[in-house]
Amino acid sequence: MITIENHIGPRLDTETARIKKKYADVKLYPGYGDLIDELISDFGNRFRGPINTQQELLDLCGRVGEMLSDHQIPPDLLEEIRKTRIRLWLDLAESGMKEGALEGSMPTKFELQFPVTPGRPNGHRVKNPPQDRQDEEFESIVEKIAQQQNCDLLRLAGELGIDAAADVLCALGQVGEDERARVISFLSAYLGKSARGESIGLPGLLSYPKAVLDIPSVRMVVRRLLLQDSYEMLLEAGADDPAEFENVRKHAGSMVLKRMQALGKSANVSDPDIHALLFVELKDFFARACNQKHPKNFVKSVRENNVDCPLPSLRQCIATQLIRERRKLYVAFEPGKGKTPPPFLLAEQIFEETGKRQRILYLAPPVVVKELPNRIRPGSAPKSTRDCYYVDPQQGPTVGVVQSRMTTDKIAETVCENDVVFCPYSMLHSERKIKDDEEEEEKPEPGEEALEDDQVDKFIDLLCSQEWDMVVLDEATFVDGNKTWTRLVDKLLHGENGKGTKVSREGYMIAQSGTPIMNTVADPVVIHDLFLKPSERRKKYKQDIRRTDGRDTATERGLDPMRVRQALNETLLILDKPEQWLDHVFPCEYNLSVEEESFLRAICSNPNISAQHKIDACMQFILCPQLISGDETMPESLLAWATQQLDTDLKKKNTILIAENMRAESVLRTKKKKDELEPTEMDQHFYERIRKYCEEWSERNNMPVHFYTVHGKTPEDDRQKAYEDAALAKKNGTHKVVILAMSQCLNMGIKLETERMIALEWPYNSPDLQQLLKRALREGNLDVFMTAFIAIGTVHHGNYEQSMDKYKDALLALYGAGISDEMLGKHIGYRSLGEESPNTEDMLTWLLERSSPAQTRY
Secondary structure, X not given: OEOHHHHHHHHHHHHHHHHHHHOOOOOOOXXXXXXXXXXXXXXXXXXXXXXXXXXXXXXXXXXXXXXXXXXXXXXXXXXXXXXXXXXXXXXXXXXXXXXXXXXXXOOHXXXXXXXXXXXXXXXXXXXXXOOOOOHHHHHHHHHOOOOOOOOOHHHHHHHHOHHHHHHHHHHOOOOOHHHHXXXXXXXXXXXXXXXXXXXXXXXXXHOOOHHHHOOHHHHHHHXXXXXXXXXXXXXXXXXXXXXXXXXXXXXXXXXXXXXXXHHHHHOOOOOOHXXXXXXXXXXXXXXXXXXXXXXXXXXXXXXXXXXXXXXXXXXXXXXXXXXXXXXXXEEOOOOXXXXXXXXXXXXXXXXXXXXXXXOEEEEEOHHHHXXXXXXXXXXXXXXXXXXXXXXXXXXOOOEXXXXXOOOHHHHHHHHHOOOEEEEEHHHOOOOOEOOOOOOOOOOOOOOOOOOOHHHOOEHHHHXXXXXXXXXXXXXXXXXXXXXXXXXXXXXXXXXXXXXXXXHHHHOEEEEEOOOOOOOOOOHHHHHHHHHOOHHHHHHHHOOOHHHOOOOOHHHHHOOOHHHHHHHHOOOEEOOOOXXXXXXXXEEEEEOOOHHHHHHHHHHHOOXXXXXXXXHHHHHHHHHOHHHHHOOOOOOOHHHHHXXXXXXXXXXXXXXXXXXEXXXXXXXXXXXXXXXXXXXXXXXXXXXXXXXXXXHXXXXXXXXXXXXXXXXXXXXXXXXXXXXXXXXXXXXXXOOEEEEEEEHHHOOOOOOOOOOEEEEOOOOOOHHHHHHHHHXXXXXXXXXXXXXXXXXXXXXXXXXXXXXXXXXXXXXXXXXXXXXXXXXXXXXXXXXXXXXXXXXXXXXXXXXXXXXOHHHHOO
């Protein structure tokens, strides 16, 4: 709590001493000293403490404001006291939050606005704004509420970023250009103390004066929001409906223009010409995108949920047109929404226009490379595919697939002699020389010199020697996640000396990912920067990122979500709103046993173990208490809860996936005596218990249960067998399939044939679960739910809370709008359910299923 003795009094004494000193000259300021003493006394009488919340502190600030109107105060002294009041409030609010003396967040009604310059209602720039202002004057600018212009600085900053908010202040003549750096620093500190409001939305942005809309960052955001709004309108009108799409797309331009004009009218725009150029630009773009010439050899539809859907879809039309016009694009459609076809559609269009085949280098994870080439030429990859994009694949581009087991001669032939070359990322850093290592090297003829090793190109040099028209980075988070790959891709795009290649000068650079943020909000910026010329990066960061192991961590730490959103406006394409995948997740919080909690406390209180080792040990113990403690009587709460959930799921569905999200070695670890051979998979601790439970469940219910494991060392054939058996069980219902897997081995390019999921803990990054879940939610299969276990009061609980905070930042960075804790908390329905009485049989059953495992243990 905040008290006048410990918090307000000392600060008030400092401020009053400063004011008294300023007005100490009795000749210039007669009576000021007595008036200041009277005001201090009045404040003491009005103060009612202690103060516990931010709202109560704001109420105190209001009472001080009321007090000032009860006294006859000279204007200069009144202005000084008002500035002091603001300074005191901000100081107390900040220190109260840091020290934990205040509860709650900054009240939303303190979200202050900024005014339009008097006499300049249109917001034209002031040539000579006041100079050398103090921080108090910046506070005053922000505090004043503009009656004639509804520009909310906080909401604008939340939508556009701090830099853009400073640009707006400059455009409206509130601060000068030379004060911009200072005002950015002030806004960053000041706005960080206030609650973020809801997104402004299009009507709010469109109502801004021309001086604001002319700011490039503002215009960029308005264009992006108009693009998304028009896309949603065309979808609702039937742009992807097999029966309506031809008519809707034919008139897309005029429909989009009418929609934007209606938005402008709803925003009460006084001058419609403000938006005319932007409206016409977007109208023409949609007309071009929706009426692209469809190549004769490209299929016109694909089968989705037993319906022939048009190919390209509306989102694919927009992506293809943007790739053509911008030449650099990061396509971030949700998993299963069709990121793959646009590059090949554009290549086929160009072929029909010019008669020249586009050379495409397609980089992807190995699991994608094993299936995707069949969509261009069936039979070119080992795994079958559902769709082929070409009516007659033999008349399409030639396809080569690079594999590590090829001879180097075969690799060179594959790369040099095909139109489309698929290559796994893992090959980029191959040290193999481009010569056949399996054949005996030819000895040089007499008089010839032997070929030196450094004269023989590596694989990356072979790729760089080719002239590519397109380079596609599929699952682009792989590039971000490996510093070596980042440097090699940069070399591939811009050349060894950074002066450019054919693809960077006149080709197309395309990145694709369903989850572009995996670790930090800065992840997509790595791709954005790879698209930039090295000279532009040096100008931006003062150094070349290739000389900093691919990432500049100092720069990255300064990239908050709003700055990331600004950086990605020109490269990142997201059209659909974020999917409510959390609606399919049930976070089950459970308590550990007394014995388990005692052992965890012993780990955490051990002074000889580092913090990181304590975290690792706690994670291992929660997963395998008996194994880590060496006590075979130790309760195993996670196993009890997981098997109880598994029992429920097996009764209702045929295919269950149990996912370990963080520590593969924890699952693989087992008790092993000295000089004992490495254990087989069936000897392993957690695997063994789940397998044993499946056997017992099968015997009790007279139903076969097939148990599989998938981890980093599981052969590809064994993985494929598990997936195929799961699909068969799902289809026929003749048996059950349980797959225990490391989630990282499942989340790239795989459609998971599972009906229920169990996550043993929440991962460090929520998109890991999002990616995993959406692999099972494809093609309208919405009856998939996941239970994620969280041990209350442990590192697992902390991971969950931190991961949710990171997910909020991800939404802000990708979509330009925040999400409240209340909105995120909606998916944790069981928390509020316990306060209600069950009024249906299903509800009662649901509650009983989540009673103590000890009461229902098998």
